[in-house]
Amino acid sequence: MALTFRGGIHVPEEKNTRTKGVRSFDNPRTVSIPMLQHIGAPCTPTVKKGDKVDMGQVIGEVTQGLGCPVHASVSGTVIGIEQKSNSMGVAVTHVIIENDMLGRVCPDIKPYSGSFTDITFDEVVDVVRRAGISGMGGATFPTYAKIQSAKDKVDTLIVNCAECEPYITANHRLLLEEPEAVIGGMKILLRALGIRCGDIAIEDNKPDAIKLIREMTKGSGYAEVKVLKTKYPQGDERQLIYAITGKEIPAGKLPADVGCVVFNAETCASVYRAFVYGMPLIKRIVTVDGDCIADPCSVKCPIGTPYRELIDFCGGTTEEYEYIVNGGPMMGQGQWDVDAPVTKGTSAVLVFASKDKAYEQPSTCIRCGRCVRACQMRLMPNYIALFSREGKYELCEQYDVMSCVECGACTYVCPGAVPITQLNRAAKAKINEKRRLMKGGVK
Numbered sequence: 001m002a003l004t005f006r007g008g009i010h011v012p013e014e015k016n017t018r019t020k021g022v023r024s025f026d027n028p029r030t031v032s033i034p035m036l037q038h039i040g041a042p043c044t045p046t047v048k049k050g051d052k053v054d055m056g057q058v059i060g061e062v063t064q065g066l067g068c069p070v071h072a073s074v075s076g077t078v079i080g081i082e083q084k085s086n087s088m089g090v091a092v093t094h095v096i097i098e099n100d101m102l103g104r105v106c107p108d109i110k111p112y113s114g115s116f117t118d119i120t121f122d123e124v125v126d127v128v129r130r131a132g133i134s135g136m137g138g139a140t141f142p143t144y145a146k147i148q149s150a151k152d153k154v155d156t157l158i159v160n161c162a163e164c165e166p167y168i169t170a171n172h173r174l175l176l177e178e179p180e181a182v183i184g185g186m187k188i189l190l191r192a193l194g195i196r197c198g199d200i201a202i203e204d205n206k207p208d209a210i211k212l213i214r215e216m217t218k219g220s221g222y223a224e225v226k227v228l229k230t231k232y233p234q235g236d237e238r239q240l241i242y243a244i245t246g247k248e249i250p251a252g253k254l255p256a257d258v259g260c261v262v263f264n265a266e267t268c269a270s271v272y273r274a275f276v277y278g279m280p281l282i283k284r285i286v287t288v289d290g291d292c293i294a295d296p297c298s299v300k301c302p303i304g305t306p307y308r309e310l311i312d313f314c315g316g317t318t319e320e321y322e323y324i325v326n327g328g329p330m331m332g333q334g335q336w337d338v339d340a341p342v343t344k345g346t347s348a349v350l351v352f353a354s355k356d357k358a359y360e361q362p363s364t365c366i367r368c369g370r371c372v373r374a375c376q377m378r379l380m381p382n383y384i385a386l387f388s389r390e391g392k393y394e395l396c397e398q399y400d401v402m403s404c405v406e407c408g409a410c411t412y413v414c415p416g417a418v419p420i421t422q423l424n425r426a427a428k429a430k431i432n433e434k435r436r437l438m439k440g441g442v443k
């Protein structure tokens with residue numbers, strides 16, 4: 001029987017691109033590479049306007065704090081270093097490179113020269129950090145730091161192949177087209193953490209991927225395929241860990257605190273490429289879809305590719321678009337700038353001709369309780385939203401709003417069109433702001 005968790009919802013899949021092979025788009029005219037693409041410290045550019053750069057060359061390095069370097073994703077000339085606002089309104093430095101279309105690879109790019117059977121923990125941390133690998137969806141975390149935090153604490157490694165958001169098929173296609181990279185990366189991570197066997201978790205709406213990975217790992221002793229029920233948000237780390245191990249992560253704790261570590265399928269593939277080809281994370285697979293994309297498909301493109309060029313590569317739009325989402329429709333961020341770049345965390349670019357206006361209409365709670373049943377974190381979203389709307393943030397805190405993972409399930413099921421997730425997000429921001437001020441001694 002497929003494994004699952006309590007709560008959650010069923011959303012229309014809209015996986016229009018699941019049977020289409022990944023297409024490569026290697027030649028955007030320019031790339032705009034943000035110096036901050038993960039949780040942690042921003043990078044400082046190590047290049048200046050006018051410099052020639054090669055693919056894979058370091059162009060930004062973290063000088064202090066948590067973080068990993070950023071690399072040129074194309075070869076060409078640096079034509080600008082600019083401040084731009086991201087979708088959260090935060091100003092971030094970008095290095096802009098004009099592509100010379102030569103695909104010149106940096107001479108520093110070299111495969112791992114040691115023996116894979118003798119690989120050490122420190123070597124894995126070092127290679128993964130230098131390759132600039134960070135988690136692959138939403139607010140990403142540098143992978144080397146995740147490996148470090150798991151050392152001597154975990155006995156369960158899970159490869160997260162769940163793709164529970166509508167539309168997105170990037171992981172599914174990766175499993176079908178580069179299974180050896182996902183499995184190979186997992187083996188490197190298993191070795192680093194001293195774990196014998198990993199769990200490859202795949203939802204039951206991907207029977208072809210389940211069959212393929214089962215065949216490739218059968219009798220290996222290092223991997224077991226775990227089949228998950230297709231439900232939203234099955235890809236959330238907490239729900240994934242519960243579905244597979246039955247362990248619940250207490251509020252404020254991390255997966256490593258219950259002996260688990262979770263790596264996304266694409267993170268595993270990036271680890272494999274860093275070791276086998278020496279190639280840092282400079283490309284990723286992005287699902288380009290929505291109700292007005294002419295030829296939806298998953299596209300492998302350089303980090304920094306502007307959405308506009310990605311949309312053009314997919315045949316443009318069939319009618320004028322009104323709304324772009326960076327990521328899935330449940331947890332993604334609305335994006336106002338069509339020239340915003342693909343980052344390491346961009347799993348999808350969704351383009352819609354009409355925006356759901358529900359959030360802009362007057363909304364009322366009719367006390368149906370659906371949001372409570374849908375909430376995977378066992379919160380009372382109806383009350384939290386009410387308190388947040390009234391500015392009663394202390395009550396929001398008492399009702400544990402900080403445990404809200406902003407999955408959007410409550411908003412999705414709400415017949416009263418209450419923008420619960422947005423209200424929760426606003427309350428969390430207020431509470432975090434208050435905590436920061438108190439920490440800094442500001443009254």
Ligand code: SF4
Binds near residue numbers: 364366
């Ligand atoms: S789902 Fe919406 S209408 Fe129903 S209780 Fe929750 S907030 Fe109220």
Ligand code: SF4
Binds near residue numbers: 403406410411421
């Ligand atoms: S957004 Fe928050 S409150 Fe709503 S279902 Fe998800 S975790 Fe629960």
